[in-house]
Amino acid sequence: MKIQPLLDALGVQEDAVRAPADDLRTQIERLHCRLQEAETHLEHLAITRKTVTALADRFPAVPPDLPEHPDYPRILGVFNDATGPLRARDMCEALNHELLSKNIEGTRAKLKRLVKLDILTGVDVGSFTKEAVAAKNRDEQPHTSLISEPISAVSVPADRTTPASILVIL
Structure with missing residues (x-):
C-alpha cells in the first residue's frame, strides 16, 4: 500500500x-x-x-414651587411641628378655619395637591404626612x-x- x-x-x-x-x-x-x-x-x-x-x-434639595395661596406655607408649617400624620379636619383646626365641610374639602384638596408635588405623602386614606418623615420610616436605616x-x-x-x-x- x-x-x-x-x-x-x-x-x-x-x-x-x-x-x-x-x-x-x-x-x-x-x-x-x-x-x-x-x-x-x-x-x-x-x-x-x-x-x-x-x-x-451634598447638593441641597431644591424645594418645589408651592402653588400661589397663603395656606400652603401655613400647611407646611403645621407639618413641620407635627409628630404624626394629619387629616384635613386636623389641618383646618390648626389653621383656625371653621370646621365646615367646604373648608375641610378645600383643605383636603390642598393636601392632595401637595402629595402630587411630592411634598406630602398619603399615609392612609385621608391621612397625610411630610415626605421626609415617610421616607425615613420606610428606610429605617441611617444613610x-x-x-x-x-x-x-x-x-x-x-x-x-x-x-x-x-x-x-x-
Whole structure:
C-alpha cells in the first residue's frame, strides 16, 4: 500500500481546514478586543454612577414651587411641628378655619395637591404626612456615605470608549 497519496490527501484537507480556522481565530481576537472595550466602558459607567450617587447628598434639595395661596406655607408649617400624620379636619383646626365641610374639602384638596408635588405623602386614606418623615420610616436605616472625606473634584478619564471626561466640581 502506498502511503504518499494518503498523506497528500490529508495535507489538502488540512490546508482546507486551516484557512477557516485561522479566520475564526482572527474573529475571536477581534471579538475579545471589543468585549474588553465594552467591559471597560461598563466599568467607567459604574464608577460614574457610584460617584454621582455619593455626591447627590451634598447638593441641597431644591424645594418645589408651592402653588400661589397663603395656606400652603401655613400647611407646611403645621407639618413641620407635627409628630404624626394629619387629616384635613386636623389641618383646618390648626389653621383656625371653621370646621365646615367646604373648608375641610378645600383643605383636603390642598393636601392632595401637595402629595402630587411630592411634598406630602398619603399615609392612609385621608391621612397625610411630610415626605421626609415617610421616607425615613420606610428606610429605617441611617444613610451612610460612600465617601468618607470631602471631595473637591472627581474625574473619570476619557478614552475611546467613553464619550468625554466627567468632572464634578463642588
